[in-house]
Amino acid sequence: MRILHTMLRVGDLDRSIKFYTEVLGMRLLRRNDYPDGKFTLAFIGYQDESEGAVIELTHNWGVESYELGTGYGHIALEVEDAYAACAEIKARGGVVTREAGPMKHGTTVIAFVQDPDGYKVELIQRKS
Ligand SMILES: C[C@@H](O)C(=O)SC[C@H](NC(=O)CC[C@H](N)C(=O)O)C(=O)NCC(=O)O
């Protein structure tokens, strides 16, 4: 077995695709409408689905927002330099909610950004 995707429900699909592609540098891999179910799926990521896990963005037509609740944590991305990544994300109009630095109670250098729906995305600096 292998992890194929993580699904996030989003309120505005074009807004989310713009964020994940233009701010985080992902690619739109495929987008499919399901008119009978009144929803659209868009798969985004850094690799083809045959190569690695991706994110499935689900847009239920007419639903503009969701309660994220207290259970959701984050999707993590590996970066070479979390400090530089935060600066670039800000320059591209992204929101950094937790600046780069060692994690609390640990040493891993992390940062958090949030997507247009408020979902957190963690940046983890690759250990040298
Ligand atoms: C290792 C990396 O993938 C992490 O996600 S650790 C980040 C760290 N997580 C926690 O503290 C989990 C426990 C917490 N009570 C929770 O439920 O989220 C984290 O979020 N650290 C915050 C920070 O600012 O360092």
Ligand code: NI
């Ligand atoms: Ni994490």
